[in-house]
Amino acid sequence: MRAAALSSFGPPEVLRLTEVETPEAGSGQVRVRVKAAGVQPFDCRVRGGWHPFGTPEFPLVPGNEFAGVVDQCGEGVTDFAVGDEVLGFTVLNSYAEYLVVPADQIVAKPEKMPWEIAAGFSGNAQGAHMALRELSVGPGDTVLINGAAGGLGTLSVQLARAWGATTVIGTAREANHEHLRSLGAVPITYGEGLVERIRAVAPDGVDAALDAAGPEALRASVEVAKDRDRVITMISFDTAKELGLRDWGGARSTERLTELLGLYNEGRLRIHIRQSYPLERAADAHRDVGSGHGRGKVVISVS
Numbered sequence: 310m311r312a313a314a315l316s317s318f319g320p321p322e323v324l325r326l327t328e329v330e331t332p333e334a335g336s337g338q339v340r341v342r343v344k345a346a347g348v349q350p351f352d353c354r355v356r357g358g359w360h361p362f363g364t365p366e367f368p369l370v371p372g373n374e375f376a377g378v379v380d381q382c383g384e385g386v387t388d389f390a391v392g393d394e395v396l397g398f399t400v401l402n403s404y405a406e407y408l409v410v411p412a413d414q415i416v417a418k419p420e421k422m423p424w425e426i427a428a429g430f431s432g433n434a435q436g437a438h439m440a441l442r443e444l445s446v447g448p449g450d451t452v453l454i455n456g457a458a459g460g461l462g463t464l465s466v467q468l469a470r471a472w473g474a475t476t477v478i479g480t481a482r483e484a485n486h487e488h489l490r491s492l493g494a495v496p497i498t499y500g501e502g503l504v505e506r507i508r509a510v511a512p513d514g515v516d517a518a519l520d521a522a523g524p525e526a527l528r529a530s531v532e533v534a535k536d537r538d539r540v541i542t543m544i545s546f547d548t549a550k551e552l553g554l555r556d557w558g559g560a561r562s563t564e565r566l567t568e569l570l571g572l573y574n575e576g577r578l579r580i581h582i583r584q585s586y587p588l589e590r591a592a593d594a595h596r597d598v599g600s601g602h603g604r605g606k607v608v609i610s611v612s
């Protein structure tokens with residue numbers, strides 16, 4: 310089968326169209342014919358050599374979320390059948406024509422959900438869900454989302470509103486402000502003067518803050534938070550340690566994904582596709598995500 314694979318770690322150009330062995334579904338697993346795969350900053354770090362999953366074996370296929378059609382069911386799989394349209398999560402391997410995953414890492418794709426949206430839904434939606442649950446976001450809250458225009462940020466803004474937050478302040482470049490307004494956020498520009506701009510919207514401070522942008526955003530969040538236990542980062546872990554912020558963690562699950570798809574079906578979560586790249590241009594997809602800027606989600610269209 311065709312896959313966008315690494316034969317070594319390195320810059321985006323090491324990600325190349327490669328013939329690799331088609332996997333077979335084992336017991337409790339399904340094989341999915343991949344229609345599209347989401348691209349995460351996580352994948353770019355893996356490509357660059359960050360590989361906390363044992364000894365890496367090349368060719369290594371990145372990609373930790375996907376949507377496609379079940380085409381083989383291993384022994385003991387009863388919840389899915391060949392032909393089912395699904396989306397799901399993995400750690401690696403989704404930039405490929407076929408992927409094998411445990412059957413408890415997929416859920417049914419809503420009938421009208423486009424393939425590219427389905428492919429890019431799991432990672433950011435589940436990340437936003439974990440973070441906002443950890444922050445106990447709920448009715449009446451004023452919430453700060455740093456990095457609000459990205460894949461994670463846009464879903465965090467919408468989820469905070471769906472869970473009853475009264476005011477969601479989202480930081481982004483001005484070019485993305487109108488988009489953030491359309492999602493229900495009060496947009497503000499990041500960079501020098503950030504704390505003053507947040508205070509202009511929330512003079513009493515914010516109830517909860519999520520950093521999906523970097524150390525400066527995390528420092529500003531701590532300055533404006535009423536309770537530092539309601540500040541978390543998805544990215545600036547050294548700074549969090551330096552500031553004495555508490556640790557947190559969470560795991561993806563089909564229960565979480567199903568709850569989020571319920572909100573999608575109700576029209577309360579949407580995803581803007583920034584760009585869809587064909588499999589042979591996976592390196593360009595990585596350059597795009599690696600830029601650190603842009604609105605919404607980058608995906609790879611596989612078949």
Ligand SMILES: NC(=O)c1ccc[n+]([C@@H]2O[C@H](COP(=O)([O-])OP(=O)(O)OC[C@H]3O[C@@H](n4cnc5c(N)ncnc54)[C@H](OP(=O)(O)O)[C@@H]3O)[C@@H](O)[C@H]2O)c1
Nearest residue numbers: 350432433436456458459460461481482499522543602603
């Ligand atoms: N499941 C998850 O989603 C997950 C889990 C763990 C960690 N993370 C981490 O969370 C971060 C964001 O992920 P993502 O998928 O949303 O990435 P992304 O789609 O590439 O978005 C990055 C966003 O950051 C914004 N940005 C850049 N510099 C900024 C700054 N100084 N202040 C505020 N916004 C800034 C950019 O907006 P502009 O174009 O407006 O500059 C862009 O929209 C990544 O570091 C990722 O590794 C995500």
